[in-house]
Amino acid sequence: MPALHHGNRHGRSEQARRSVLEAADDLLAERGFAALTVEGIAARAGVSKQTIYRWWSSKVDILLDTLADDMAQMLTPPDYRDLRRDLSEHLHRVARFLTESDAGAVYRALVGQAQHDPALAARLRTDYLSEQRARDRLPLLRGIERGDLPAGTDVDVAIDRLFGPLYLRVLVTGEPVPRAFTDRLVDAYLAAP
Amino acid sequence: MPALHHGNRHGRSEQARRSVLEAADDLLAERGFAALTVEGIAARAGVSKQTIYRWWSSKVDILLDTLADDMAQMLTPPDYRDLRRDLSEHLHRVARFLTESDAGAVYRALVGQAQHDPALAARLRTDYLSEQRARDRLPLLRGIERGDLPAGTDVDVAIDRLFGPLYLRVLVTGEPVPRAFTDRLVDAYLAAP
Amino acid sequence: MPALHHGNRHGRSEQARRSVLEAADDLLAERGFAALTVEGIAARAGVSKQTIYRWWSSKVDILLDTLADDMAQMLTPPDYRDLRRDLSEHLHRVARFLTESDAGAVYRALVGQAQHDPALAARLRTDYLSEQRARDRLPLLRGIERGDLPAGTDVDVAIDRLFGPLYLRVLVTGEPVPRAFTDRLVDAYLAAP
Amino acid sequence: MPALHHGNRHGRSEQARRSVLEAADDLLAERGFAALTVEGIAARAGVSKQTIYRWWSSKVDILLDTLADDMAQMLTPPDYRDLRRDLSEHLHRVARFLTESDAGAVYRALVGQAQHDPALAARLRTDYLSEQRARDRLPLLRGIERGDLPAGTDVDVAIDRLFGPLYLRVLVTGEPVPRAFTDRLVDAYLAAP
DNA sequence: TCGTAACCGAGACGGTACGTCCTGTCTTGTC
DNA sequence: GACAAGACAGGACGTACCGTCTCGGTTACGA
Structure with missing residues (x-):
């Protein structure tokens, strides 16, 4: 070597x-x-x-490179065999990743740039977001398997409901995303899954 | 004159x-x-x-100027004296604004740019998003007044839950935002407000 | 009024x-x-x-205006009825005008600019330099009349010989033009008119 | 290489x-x-x-660069071992350089610009005019050496007398500078060196 | 062991857009 | 009707990066 x-x-x-x-x-x-x-x-x-x-090929390409490892590492959901806890913990981690980590700053910059650059948007989705989406599905799939969620649950809509408000705050309104907020999203979801 | x-x-x-x-x-x-x-x-x-x-002062400043009128005009919620219908219609209009209108393209570009430019982010929030937030509150406030929603309802969290998934699709995943999707968000919210 | x-x-x-x-x-x-x-x-x-x-019509036009009066006033040769003294005094005055007066600075700027602008060059010559040339001729013409100079003297070449070295120093080499220098030019001219 | x-x-x-x-x-x-x-x-x-x-650093700087070679090449005085002929020929060449050559046009433009720009004036003098002055001195120095001119001759004043009228015509009056004129200057100088 | 191939740093190149300055023209309302 | 004020279209300024290129040096395999 x-x-x-x-x-x-x-x-x-x-x-x-x-x-x-x-x-x-x-x-x-x-x-x-x-x-x-x-x-x-x-x-x-x-x-x-x-x-x-x-x-x-560009500064964006470099940033994508810096992101690759960090996302899988920081955003893999834990498995406590408890749907509420899994979701609560995962949402909280995603919130902290997005708002506090350096990698999160890179991520926000790339999502921002993707608004101006369809090629970057496409690449982000195929190479990064789809993998993250797969990770985000895990707690819910385990919940279905355990019977904590109905069999016909639409997992993608569930993810949109759980994470959408978080992204709205991070990307648009800039409000903080405390644990109380993410837990409330989990509560709302579990009350009407 | x-x-x-x-x-x-x-x-x-x-x-x-x-x-x-x-x-x-x-x-x-x-x-x-x-x-x-x-x-x-x-x-x-x-x-x-x-x-x-x-x-x-910049191209961004010009775009902000083009946005001013359009947002108030396109994104004022209707009043059918029916909470579900008001929310459904308003969410649908916001979705169409963001995904189909020229002004929506401007809006997306500015939100994207705001990820790189804190001053723009601040200006967007104080001058545009806060007004839009006020408009978004109207159907919910009317619902509370009519007794369709509990008196203690947290309107801001409600807006985050209703609109967050929409922004996630528009800004991040790029998935379409059909009426069926927005209606489902309304259903979920009304099931556990 | x-x-x-x-x-x-x-x-x-x-x-x-x-x-x-x-x-x-x-x-x-x-x-x-x-x-x-x-x-x-x-x-x-x-x-x-x-x-x-x-x-x-331009900043140059303004400067020409500031020059009009000053030149006639400052550069009219004296008449001591003595060729050597007339020339000596006049050359000295021209030297001081060019090197020390504000009007001289304007004059130098305009002669400089005339190198880039043929229209200005033409205007300077017809409106200013020809009048100055007429004034410069006076001591020599009086010298011829008095018999101090031969009848066939070429007055224009005389002026070139007397003033040329002065302009060379002012416009090109930047050397000072003391009275000793101008007097020497007068001596040289009178030695071989 | x-x-x-x-x-x-x-x-x-x-x-x-x-x-x-x-x-x-x-x-x-x-x-x-x-x-x-x-x-x-x-x-x-x-x-x-x-x-x-x-x-x-500027367009003037470019023009200075174009001048460097041309001056030495075009304005080196010949050596016929004959003072009158050397001076006559050199003056004539300088006159043609100034009035007819492209390099002369550059030179006139720079001298003009130097009236507005003291830094350029200084640079012209140290880098170009002093070298030219050295070349202009050669025929006179050789004349002194040969005994054609008195030992105490002031060479710089001689140059001013010989070239000054030429520059006056070129830079100020715009009159032509025929060989008859430059020869007359040589005559006048040699009559009273 | 030495050539050679791939990669390195340095940095000059043709370009594009920046944001500023000044030109000369124009329009308005005051005096 | 001349004036102060100042907005306008135009265009050159000098700067910052872009992405491409060539150069000479370094490294380490393979002939």
Whole structure:
């Protein structure tokens, strides 16, 4: 394993890749998406622009790369074998991811940018949101299996009802999303699933 | 009354103002937010860049201006003296506004941009979203007054539950928002208000 | 007699005219020709741009106006009935006009600008330089009349020989033009007229 | 030796440099200094504005660059071992340079602009005029060495007397500068050196 | 062991849009 | 009818990034 190298015939430099992703993350957190430029990332990462364009197509592409691992890691729902608790915990984690984590800031920036860029929107959906949707379904599917939810439950509508209000606050109104709020959404859902 | 004039000490040219707003609207619809430039708007509107910068601070500022009238006009909830029908109709109109109208495209672009620009986010909230929130409250307040809803109903949470799933589809997943979906949200809310 | 008025049916405002000429002069002296703008003159003079364009065609036109009186006044050669003294004194005065006076600064700016603007060059020659040339001829013509110079003396070449070195220093090399230098030119000319 | 390349870490593109200088020269000759713009030069040269600003600070800076070679080449005095002939020929060449050559047009434009711009004036003097002055001194120094001129001759005043009338005609009066005129200046100088 | 291929940094290149400044024209209402 | 005020279309300014390109240096396999 070549560990850290500065370029050779055997593949890209892992060091350069990490520097770029970290620089992009840092600059996004420090200055925001609007002030994020490929030139800035290159300078911060100590990397040439060419190296960036060799491996990524744009600053958005870099951000998508930084997101890949984090989402699966942070947003996999727990399994307490208790529907209410599973939902409550998962919603709370999603809320914290979106509002407090660096990865959440990247996510919000990408969802924002997707409003201007249909190609990004499509890519986000196929590569990221569909996987997240699959994770979000898990607690509900387990609930159906256990008989805590009726067999015919429309899981997708359930997810829209549970997570929609959360996204509304995060993306539109900017209101905080405390646990009391997410728990109330769970209550409302369970009262009329 | 000076009606249409060409700009003098007594104020700006109404003709120039309208040309700019229309040009911005058209270009957004035709090419999208990313391809929208102040230079392009100026050229399309037959107006100098200086005139644009005299009255607006950025392309975002222009778009905010195009939005002002449309929102109040398109998104005022009807009053059928029937809570279910009021909510159903209003949600449906909001859904159509967001997904089908030119003004909705402007709105989505601005919400997207607000993810990158806290100042825009703040301005959107104080100048636009709070007014819309006030309009959204009306059917529910009337329902409470009529006794169709309990006196202690938390109207804001109700709005989050009713509209959140809609925004999730529009801004994130890109799924369509048919009337069947919005009606289902109304059903779920009324089943456990 | 309308004395000072603010614009009316009785003709142009003398106050506005003076303000503009003074403002132009001051700004040229303070900031130089390059930083001189019609807008700046208007602001400094407390006059509208329209008023300037009503009476002058450009900033150059204003400067020409400021020059008109000064040149005749400052550059009329004295008559001591002594060729050497007349020439010495006149050359010295021209040198001081060009290097030390505000009007000289205007003159240098206009000669500079005339290198870029053939119309200005033509106007300078017909309206200003020809009159100055006529004044410069006077001491020599009087010298011929008195018999101090040969009858066939080429007065124009004489003027070129006497004043050319002076202009070379003022316009090109930037060297000072002390009286010793101008007197030396007179000596050289009189030694071989 | 990389000869012609397209610009990289090892230096600028010689092709871009030449294109810019030629374009500036052509445009000055065609339309004059006032109509010369950096944008116009960039467009004509097929070069981006950024490339121009990377290497030159203004259109004046470009023109200075075009002048460098031409002056030394066109204005080096000949050596016929004959003072009168050397001076006559050199003056005539300078006159033709100033009035007929493209480089002379550039020179006149720069001297004109130097009236508005002290920094340019200083740069012209240190980088160009002093070298030219050195060349202008050569015939006179050789004349002194040969004994054709007195040992104590003030060479600088001699140059002012010989060239001043020429510059007066070129820069101020616009009169032609035929060989008869320059020869007459030589005669006058040699009659009273 | 040395050539060679892939990757690296550096940075110049042609472009596009930015936001500012000034030009010269115009319109309005006052004096 | 001249004036102050100032909005207007136009266009050049100088700057910031974009995405592409070429260069010379570094690394490590394979001939």
